[in-house]
Amino acid sequence: MYIGLGIFLIVVGAILTFAIDASSVGGVDLQTIGWICMIAGVLAILLSLVLTNRRGVAGGGYSARRVSHSDPATGTRVDEVDVDRDGRV
Known part of the structure; x- marks a missing residue:
């Protein structure tokens, strides 16, 4: 998420530091x-990598299951969703 922003900031910072002759x-x-x-x-790139690893590894992985079927008694559609332990779908 922040990788693109981090690369942009590094490029702009390098241009300001090394390519422009005016000191002030x-x-x-x-x-x-x-x-x-x-x-x-x-820092933005590192933050993005840390948050990505924390969601994938420390969160125990992400799994979700969605099942749809019709109720035989009423004929209505029933959706069942299993969520992980954090309450996310």
Whole structure:
């Protein structure tokens, strides 16, 4: 989820840090802003990887089962859904 944002921030930060010659514009140091963007990009990528692993491994995996059938007595459709232990479908 955050991998795309992280890559974008790293690219923008690298451009601000290494490709622009002006050291400051209007009292703002562009190289410092570039380093901050690159660090934020790395943190966004790491956060995305940690959250993905936590959902897949520590959560015990994800399983769901959905069954549909017709009730023979009334002829109405019945949907049954099994949820995991966190209450998610």
